């Protein structure tokens with residue numbers, strides 16, 4: 534699928550994000566994946582009943598990427614985000630963020646991880662900003678708590694996310710979108726390695742949501758921060774370069790978007806969808822493919838030199 538839009542030059546933003554991310558890593562990325570989940574399992578036990586929220590989830594996010602994770606309600610998105618943000622501990626598997634092993638952290642290092650390594654933007658604006666502080670004071674707060682110099686950083690960050698004009702306003706004097714862009718500035722004030730955003734546009738209309746994604750793209754490009762956005766909104770795929778879909782506690786498919794120069798010199802956005810293979814060679818077929826061909830229980834496979842054919846397996850079809 535190909536679409537022509539007037540979004541900011543994506544190729545340039547990508548190039549800048551990669552450059553800044555490489556600079557943050559000291560010129561080279563030694564980590565081989567800034568976020569790595571391998572066979573991640575989370576089982577909840579309540580009243581003797583086990584719920585498998587994550588069942589062997591694999592995910593690798595490169596340093597400096599801006600990634601969206603989408604999935605239906607109950608697919609495991611919040612469970613994954615709670616683990617990656619250090620709020621919850623997985624039952625089994627590997628979860629590593631910025632070189633930190635999330636399964637083997639002391640309480641003290643967990644606190645340090647949450648304060649310094651990662652930043653957050655939540656869906657509810659009230660959870661992101663203190664109502665009695667101005668936008669500038671909200672951005673300065675994490676710096677003051679970390680005993681860092683305040684200088685002009687708050688103003689710079691607010692400008693960067695496009696709400697410099699709101700610096701002296703309290704949250705109640707800002708729109709929902711302005712509050713969320715301010716929340717992005719607060720979340721990166723301490724210069725975290727990774728920013729997690731949980732449904733940051735859940736309460737916003739489409740145009741305002743696009744502004745918030747614009748702010749996330751700018752922060753990603755200018756600061757080289759790795760950003761992971763979790764949402765149930767499949768439209769997010771039009772706002773980021775890579776969207777990973779979770780189904781039943783596993784990564785099922787991903788959509789990649791890249792910018793190309795068309796013959797007439799305009800920028801085209803090219804979108805490709807992939808299914809994800811796990812290490813055992815398993816993959817989930819997209820539900821729409823299964824429904825269209827009425828695939829049930831058993832399918833016929835045929836290996837061709839450069840692709841695999843899948844046909845309905847039942848007789849007579």
Ligand SMILES: Nc1ncnc2c1ncn2[C@@H]1O[C@H](COP(=O)(O)OP(=O)(O)OP(=O)(O)O)[C@@H](O)[C@H]1O
Nearest residue numbers: 577579584586605606607608609610611612613765
């Ligand atoms: N603390 C818990 N105790 C028991 N079961 C839980 C707990 N947290 C999540 N679950 C279950 O784990 C599964 C995944 O839930 P999760 O909240 O991660 O999904 P989600 O994709 O974030 O959904 P939503 O978009 O509705 O927030 C669901 O079946 C849910 O009921």
